[in-house]
């Protein structure tokens with residue numbers, strides 16, 4: 001018999017799907033299919049929700065949707081946290097993603113075609129912003145590993161780079177020319193092949209709203225939130241380490257790795273605790289945002305790198 005020790009961030013299966021998520025399930029598949037939640041009834045089979053993976057239970061209450069969807073960092077829309085209204089103007093369809101660089105066949109794929117090639121699932125992840133606020137969100141999407149299978153990177157690829165859309169009509173922040181647009185983020189191929197990186201197309205059982213990165217964003221829950229690039233239009237495989245957006249702005253404060261570590265302060269503030277959106281309660285921050293059992297082994301041979309900024 002195959003025995004398995006639960007990881008510390010797992011909870012009993014019975015507690016794995018909070019009521020809020022269970023209630024939210026019905027519109028989930030409709031959202032994935034692009035059907036309005038209030039639209040026509042779907043066949044019974046289509047109404048069953050994507051599988052919720054109990055291994056990704058957060059051990060912490062889910063943040064109220066009204067809080068996590070109204071307090072955003074999205075510099076393309078401006079420097080404030082209050083960009084919800086402006087972000088609604090960003091067209092969400094048609095949307096396509098270029099698979100570029102060191103891949104067998106560089107090509108551009110329509111998001112709806114991509115979604116027919118993956119299985120959607122739900123994961124509840126903790127998100128820790130470098131500014132020391134945190135939220136816990138049920139996301140719908142698919143693991144980055146599924147995208148890797150579709151993209152077929154060549155053996156020479158060492159990094160995956162994610163690029164955000166630049167829509168000058170709706171994104172006033174792009175006029176701030178001192179920022180090094182486009183918003184770029186990246187991980188190593190070894191990190192990309194880990195089970196945690198996730199491409200989200202939904203949140204709280206609904207379509208991913210534009211302010212949170214709709215129609216598709218990255219989630220890297222063991223890294224500071226700025227690594228989780230929004231509104232992705234291009235994924236490039238390369239052998240060159242990318243200079244990510246915040247690193248280009250301030251390399252003394254932001255680096256490539258940006259793994260969460262409460263013991264390594266930001267040059268201007270402590271990272272020891274975090275403020276939970278909604279309650280404003282302060283709780284201790286955990287190494288790798290509590291996901292160390294899944295990702296710590298990625299870094300054992302990288303002691304000379306600045307892994308935590």
Ligand code: MTE
Nearest residue numbers: 072073074075129164183212225226228230
């Ligand atoms: N992606 C883009 N394109 N532009 C951004 O400004 N901000 C990052 C990240 N992804 C950002 C981005 C930061 S700093 C954080 S903390 C998260 O998005 C915030 O995600 P949220 O607004 O959904 O909470």
